[in-house]
Amino acid sequence: MTTFEARTAQLAAIEESGWGQPFRLVQPRNLAFWVYLLGVGGGALAVVRYFGPGAHFYRPALTGGVLLFGLYLVPWLLLLRHQNRYTAQPATLLAAAFAWGGLAATFWIALPANTALLEIWTKLGGTAFASDWAAGLTAPINEEFGKALGLVLLIGLAPRLVRGAYDGFIIGAFIGLGFQVFEDVLYVYNGAAQTFGTDQLGSSFQIFVLRGVAGIVSHALFSAIFCAGLMWVLGRTPGERNVPRGVLTMLAALVFHFAWDDMAGLSGGIGTVAVVLPFVIAAVELITLFYVLRHAARQERTWIRQLLRPEADAGVLDPALLGAVSGLRRDRKAFRKLVHGRRRARHLLEGASDLARELARSRGAETSEVAHARAELLRLRGGGQVPM
């Protein structure tokens, strides 16, 4: 590839990925902003109406729930921050996604929609059928679509930033995490109400343990998969549209959600099956998650390679580092072995990511920030040349 071709590909990658574009939530001329405000505002109002009357009596449970699930958020945010790699999304956009999941999807949409659909299944199939299957036939539909609406609004608010399936994956995970945490607090409140307020801290801790463990393979995962699938259907990046794959991915998320919610019905009352089934479903979910993640990252990795190619050609970073910074986990692992050190590998990868980000922010122009990021990377490499 000539220097001119590499430079053209770099500018095309910056343009296509939208990386470096600022995100503004408040856009009064954008109808998506008003719909977002309606959803989040409606959700906030529903929160006040739901918890308000019992907030005083159930304060120990609510406080316990908010504190416990607030702490629960920390490792999740660290994990998702780690996954927000390649052409990373801005924190403000991810915060907006989280708020949609927690307030709009949970309280504005799912709460009334689930109540209605659960009752419809009870009317159509009877109470015994409903007790086995209604939850799984209700929540996946209302909740997955309710959460995905947030992604569509964010596309409307940041059309240049939300481009590929990997963007859908990360934004979906944040929407799902918001949904999960707010729903968990709702469960804590309902659990305390079920016992009319006896042993509120005990019941909130019990729900924290149960929901916390189940949460590992719950809403954040469902939404990451569903929203990646939606992005494949929408095909907002040239060549990335794949409707069959997108639909199948979305269906997989719906099926996982169904299986998780109707575990009792699926186990058919057989004790052994009831014990083994959650682990089987969790294993299948995680395999699917990594499969989707790998495919969704393909376009992002290409962009990073194109973005850094002129720098690699100029000798700022070597092929091994370029491969690692635009690669998968196994590539980063191989790179760690190559440079004989986890810490050094991390520094080099972060330095290369910084340079890519500054190049994207400057739209490929030579700015003082780009020069500094480049100098930093060269300084890090100077500490010991990366073997070629």
Next chain:
Amino acid sequence: MTDTAPPGWVPVEHRFLGLDRRTFAPALGVLAVALLLLYGLPALNAAIPWRSEIRAGDVLDLGDGATAVPPVGWQLEAGTLTGTGSVAPASLQVRLTTGGATIAVVGASFDGTADAFLDQVLRSEGGATGVDGSRGTVTTASGLVGVALASTGPTGDGLDVAFKMASAAGEAEGAPALLVRVRTTPGQFERRQEVVGTFLRSVTPGAVR
């Protein structure tokens, strides 16, 4: 000279009431789906009638072998009949309805007497203990003893009965608690009194069955 539009600038040909028409498709799409879920499903639900009428011989499963006989002709909106599934007594939710009256049965874990359980229920709802009236005793056909509290107000009449679902008197403290809650519109309670009484008398703890 390059011409870069300021952030938020909308070309005149794309404006509609000050908004950018290019943003309408995602926003209106989201609004349509949200409204469908928010109002479409409740509307569909309202259009579908209940068809789960209690028939003669039906028995309610209250968990761990406890049962009650629901009134024939009422609609079972929540809860399980015996032989159709399993029920956990501590998370039991039963709702029976008929014109102007509802019987709700709620199970809960509670250490203490039926009287103390009723206190806890009232406290959780912000009501001072015993303001509605004096408490009475309800004894079921199986010998189970409950504490009843009647109330009346502008929206209708009510009766709350608390049981501890123990088959032997010594086990009552740690046994699951059961709250039977009857609500009727004004003037309906007298009409339903006999049916409610029959239902309450039919409540049977597990081991006695």
